[in-house]
Amino acid sequence: MNKRNFSIVAHIDHGKSTLADRMIQHSGLVDAREFRDQLLDDMDIERERGITIKSNTVTLPHTTPDGQKFELNLIDTPGHVDFTYEVSRALAACEGVLLLVDASQGVEAQTLAHLYSALEHDLVIIPVINKVDLPAADVDMVKEQIERDLGLDPEDALLCSAKTGQGVDAIFSAIVKRIPPPKGDAKAPLAALVFDACYDPFRGTVVSFRVFNGALRNKQTIRFMANRTKHIVEEVGVFRLKRQPTSALQAGDVGYLIAGIKTVSDVSIGDTITLEEQPAEKPWPGFKEVKPVVFSSIYPIANDDYPGLVDALERYKLNDASLVYQKDSSVALGQGFRCGFLGLLHLEIVQERLEREFNQSIIMTMPSVVYRFKLKDGQDIEVDNPSHYPDPLQIATSLEPYIKATILIPERYMGAVMQLCLERRGENSSFSYPTPGRIQVHFDMPLAEVVFDFYDKLKSVTQGYGSFDYELIGYRPSDLVKLDILVNSEPVDALATMVHKERARMRAVQICDRLKEEIPRQMFKIAIQGAVGAAIIARSTISPFRKDVTAKCYGGDITRKRKLLEKQKKGKKRMKMVGNVQIPQSAFVSVLKTDKE
Amino acid sequence: MGDCFGLYVHVPFCKSKCPYCDFYSVVDCGQSAGYLDDLEIEMQLCPRYPGAFDSLYVGGGTPSVLASRVLVRLLDKLRARFFADTPAENIEISLEINPSDVDDRLLDALQEARVNRLSLGVQSFDNDVLSRLGRRHDGRGAITGIEAIRKAGFASLGLDLMYNLPGSKPDAWRRTLEMALSHAPEHLSCYALTISPHTRFGRMQLDGRLAKPREDQCADEYMLACRLCADFGYDHYEVSNFARNRHHRSRHNQKYWQRIPSLGLGPAAHSFDGRRRFWNPANLQIYRNRIRESRYPRSGIESIDSDQARIETVALGLRTSRGVALDLLKTMSGFSEKLAKKLTQEGLADVDGDLWRPTERGMLVADGIAKLFL
Numbered sequence: 001m002n003k004r005n006f007s008i009v010a011h012i013d014h015g016k017s018t019l020a021d022r023m024i025q026h027s028g029l030v031d032a033r034e035f036r037d038q039l040l041d042d043m044d045i046e047r048e049r050g051i052t053i054k055s056n057t058v059t060l061p062h063t064t065p066d067g068q069k070f071e072l073n074l075i076d077t078p079g080h081v082d083f084t085y086e087v088s089r090a091l092a093a094c095e096g097v098l099l100l101v102d103a104s105q106g107v108e109a110q111t112l113a114h115l116y117s118a119l120e121h122d123l124v125i126i127p128v129i130n131k132v133d134l135p136a137a138d139v140d141m142v143k144e145q146i147e148r149d150l151g152l153d154p155e156d157a158l159l160c161s162a163k164t165g166q167g168v169d170a171i172f173s174a175i176v177k178r179i180p181p182p183k184g185d186a187k188a189p190l191a192a193l194v195f196d197a198c199y200d201p202f203r204g205t206v207v208s209f210r211v212f213n214g215a216l217r218n219k220q221t222i223r224f225m226a227n228r229t230k231h232i233v234e235e236v237g238v239f240r241l242k243r244q245p246t247s248a249l250q251a252g253d254v255g256y257l258i259a260g261i262k263t264v265s266d267v268s269i270g271d272t273i274t275l276e277e278q279p280a281e282k283p284w285p286g287f288k289e290v291k292p293v294v295f296s297s298i299y300p301i302a303n304d305d306y307p308g309l310v311d312a313l314e315r316y317k318l319n320d321a322s323l324v325y326q327k328d329s330s331v332a333l334g335q336g337f338r339c340g341f342l343g344l345l346h347l348e349i350v351q352e353r354l355e356r357e358f359n360q361s362i363i364m365t366m367p368s369v370v371y372r373f374k375l376k377d378g379q380d381i382e383v384d385n386p387s388h389y390p391d392p393l394q395i396a397t398s399l400e401p402y403i404k405a406t407i408l409i410p411e412r413y414m415g416a417v418m419q420l421c422l423e424r425r426g427e428n429s430s431f432s433y434p435t436p437g438r439i440q441v442h443f444d445m446p447l448a449e450v451v452f453d454f455y456d457k458l459k460s461v462t463q464g465y466g467s468f469d470y471e472l473i474g475y476r477p478s479d480l481v482k483l484d485i486l487v488n489s490e491p492v493d494a495l496a497t498m499v500h501k502e503r504a505r506m507r508a509v510q511i512c513d514r515l516k517e518e519i520p521r522q523m524f525k526i527a528i529q530g531a532v533g534a535a536i537i538a539r540s541t542i543s544p545f546r547k548d549v550t551a552k553c554y555g556g557d558i559t560r561k562r563k564l565l566e567k568q569k570k571g572k573k574r575m576k577m578v579g580n581v582q583i584p585q586s587a588f589v590s591v592l593k594t595d596k597e
Numbered sequence: 598m599g600d601c602f603g604l605y606v607h608v609p610f611c612k613s614k615c616p617y618c619d620f621y622s623v624v625d626c627g628q629s630a631g632y633l634d635d636l637e638i639e640m641q642l643c644p645r646y647p648g649a650f651d652s653l654y655v656g657g658g659t660p661s662v663l664a665s666r667v668l669v670r671l672l673d674k675l676r677a678r679f680f681a682d683t684p685a686e687n688i689e690i691s692l693e694i695n696p697s698d699v700d701d702r703l704l705d706a707l708q709e710a711r712v713n714r715l716s717l718g719v720q721s722f723d724n725d726v727l728s729r730l731g732r733r734h735d736g737r738g739a740i741t742g743i744e745a746i747r748k749a750g751f752a753s754l755g756l757d758l759m760y761n762l763p764g765s766k767p768d769a770w771r772r773t774l775e776m777a778l779s780h781a782p783e784h785l786s787c788y789a790l791t792i793s794p795h796t797r798f799g800r801m802q803l804d805g806r807l808a809k810p811r812e813d814q815c816a817d818e819y820m821l822a823c824r825l826c827a828d829f830g831y832d833h834y835e836v837s838n839f840a841r842n843r844h845h846r847s848r849h850n851q852k853y854w855q856r857i858p859s860l861g862l863g864p865a866a867h868s869f870d871g872r873r874r875f876w877n878p879a880n881l882q883i884y885r886n887r888i889r890e891s892r893y894p895r896s897g898i899e900s901i902d903s904d905q906a907r908i909e910t911v912a913l914g915l916r917t918s919r920g921v922a923l924d925l926l927k928t929m930s931g932f933s934e935k936l937a938k939k940l941t942q943e944g945l946a947d948v949d950g951d952l953w954r955p956t957e958r959g960m961l962v963a964d965g966i967a968k969l970f971l
Binding site for chain 1: 605788789790791812813815816819836837850853854859861865866867868869874876899905908909912913916931935936939940943945958960961962963964965966967968969971
């Protein structure tokens with residue numbers, strides 16, 4: 001059987017999932033009746049947001065006009081910058097990629113990032129211009145960008161409309177013609193690369209992998225080389241739309257295995273599978289341990305929902321190895337969890353899925369990056385939680401993580417983007433003008449500045465035309481302080497943040513103002529203060545209400561009044577008390593929100 | 598007063614509908630024909646209360662739109678049915694009366710029917726305010742009414758006044774209060790205008806034709822009423838109610854606030870038997886149809902469990918100068934010594950023996966305080 005292994009990569013919203021669906025439909029794997037848009041994105045939230053969070057793989061049968069039969073393994077990749085590593089492992093399993101570019105949007109920051117990643121893996125790149133049916137499509141412009149921005153031959157670009165199906169057949173032909181068949185030695189010791197893992201409630205973890213050398217059969221004992229764990233294979237198979245067991249997988253194949261592995265956390269993406277009896281000499285290159293870069297605490301809104309949250313996180317974690325968490329507690333919010341995420345989108349996804357699929361009402365605290373401190377006693381510590389902020393007198397140096405940001409914008413937004421990046425402590429800027437009218441901007445920026453609403457801001461100052469990608473580039477010295485928020489002189493631990501000294505006052509003012517808007521007036525005057533150490537750097541006051549009583553309360557009013565109070569009593573469960581002040585959930589949420597324009 | 602029950606009779610007729618009022622009434626007074634018969638039937642159908650009644654409150658609507666002989670007959674029937682066991686001098690009989698309906702014949706009839714508290718719907722002495730409130734009388738008419746009632750020799754006169762009117766002249770409320778106090782009424786009710794969405798004012802506010810009341814104005818005018826009434830020695834015993842002395846408090850209304858059972862007759866009337874609250878339909882036609890089929894017209898009922906009873910006791914008690922028993926307050930889940938102390942420090946409440954009493958400022962935020970203790 002002839003095989004090809006490929007991925008589709010694209011900037012967000014350029015139509016990756018739609019093209020995948022159309023290809024599935026064209027391959028005849030599923031008939032039109034069963035066809036559901038974005039088959040590969042099987043989580044509600046993915047379908048709603050139109051982004052792929054968890055990747056799925058599918059084998060597409062294909063017959064060429066001259067009758068040759070092919071199996072094309074489409075390895076789907078998560079479509080967001082937070083999941084760069086997972087994308088890189090998926091690409092490592094391929095020989096080629098379809099680099100999809102929206103005909104009206106053109107090349108964007110993530111298109112570039114994907115290109116570099118594909119080049120790194122030495123993949124055949126097939127540029128595909130999608131959405132050519134749109135009135136706003138400008139194929140010539142996109143071809144020029146493909147040549148200048150991407151350095152690819154625009155003559156190689158295929159035109160298609162994933163929506164209408166136009167050009168999809170040509171994509172199949174190009175995959176077969178241009179992407180080389182997988183190589184590998186079926187006789188060599190087994191070396192297979194894990195590029196995904198998901199959880200099946202009946203079978204445990206289902207591991208997706210690409211075999212580079214050797215072969216794998218049922219009942220063999222495998223070893224995960226990085227994790228140093230052993231398992232007996234219960235089932236191997238390939239991906240149709242559902243899993244299809246086979247007797248063996250060998251060099252060049254893409255498939256799955258089930259081996260009684262309890263959770264996805266027992267498997268590491270990028271790990272190498274080999275056989276216990278005849279192991280590979282060394283693991284397949286490129287493995288790294290993924291570490292969370294953004295931390296936030298999750299608390300149940302009502303304290304008695306804590307057991308529910310414990311259960312929800314455990315179940316959630318079954319299918320998301322990249323989320324890490326441990327117990328945390330707050331004076332204001334009670335018991336909760338400190339969670340680590342791959343990035344801000346990952347955080348948002350976890351939040352949304354916990355609320356939607358697991359019915360949890362939660363409060364999340366201000367996201368934080370991991371800071372490093374050198375203490376005067378010579379210790380080096382890492383801190384991701386403001387409540388563990390060291391005694392300022394003991395700090396010798398503080399360091400914060402930096403990223404290299406790549407921003408691609410139409411030239412007219414240059415000023416606004418420069419200003420935004422400089423505000424966010426961007427430095428070492430460089431520019432290039434790949435195509436006329438477009439600028440590629442690079443900045444070194446603290447990750448902390450990006451974690452907090454940067455992407456929304458960028459979108460807004462560029463009216464949606466700015467695209468953004470980043471990679472971590474290491475730690476740099478910083479000047480950090482811990483910003484406390486006090487409500488009626490009591491610190492609200494859940495609102496504390498670690499910030500750069502220069503940003504502290506602005507941040508404090510912003511939080512005080514937000515809280516003033518969100519905390520309803522109450523019986524007593526409420527003073528909200530932002531403090532660094534003993535110094536108050538911002539304040540706002542909420543005056544108490546003077547009148548809060550109905551004028552009349554006679555026979556007919558009592559039922560109504562009591563019902564209202566009963567409702568308010570229930571509502572109180574969603575309020576957090578700090579001293580005598582009731583703080584609604586919305587107040588905790590509001591401090592995380594982006595600036596209003 | 599003991600624990601005798603209260604009786605309320607709703608007279609759901611008005612000559613005109615005031616734009617702020619959300620009590621149930623119909624403007625077609627022609628429909629009042631036969632209403633006495635309806636009430637008589639309801640008196641037969643209504644549940645028996647196991648004990649004596651000692652207060653009767655005839656409210657509305659506008660009870661005074663009924664012909665005086667109808668009112669007299671109504672009061673006679675009620676007395677025979679509910680008050681047979683109560684000595685006549687021990688019965689508090691209150692009736693709401695509109696200043697424009699006051700005439701000597703009506704007053705004589707009410708005297709004869711042993712009505713001993715008249716509650717006069719003055720609202721204001723300011724003609725401008727009165728016309729905006731859609732009242733049928735003017736300031737002069739209110740005074741004439743007061744004088745006629747005084748002359749007729751009623752032992753207790755109560756005046757209903759209204760403040761917190763958007764856009765009223767700064768002095769209007771003070772002058773109305775001073776005028777009211779100059780007549781030394783035994784009782785004074787001062788209601789902050791509250792705009793309900795179902796009223797004409799509600800619709801006007803929605804359209805932007807009526808400004809929203811301002812909290813500061815409301816609180817200032819309330820405090821002004823507190824101050825002036827205190828100067829005249831009045832007993833501020835509930836958020837909106839002042840008595841010239843404790844004996845002139847409304848016995849009937851206090852039953853509501855102390856959760857003493859009461860029975861309500863007529864459309865939209867509410868009843869409480871100590872365990873359950875139930876009510877008649879707020880619709881004259883539905884009420885009538887049921888009555889005429891000899892069915893008790895009850896349209897809703899709810900049982901009050903002990904938690905709900907506690908919430909009611911606290912919420913109602915906080916509206917009154919009597920306050921709430923500390924022991925009970927301490928059983929509320931929102932209670933803490935720290936909170937109670939903070940409220941007293943802020944001048945919103947006082948501890949008096951085993952009672953926790955709101956101050957006048959505290960009464961104005963009684964609902965908010967109740968919420969804190971929930």
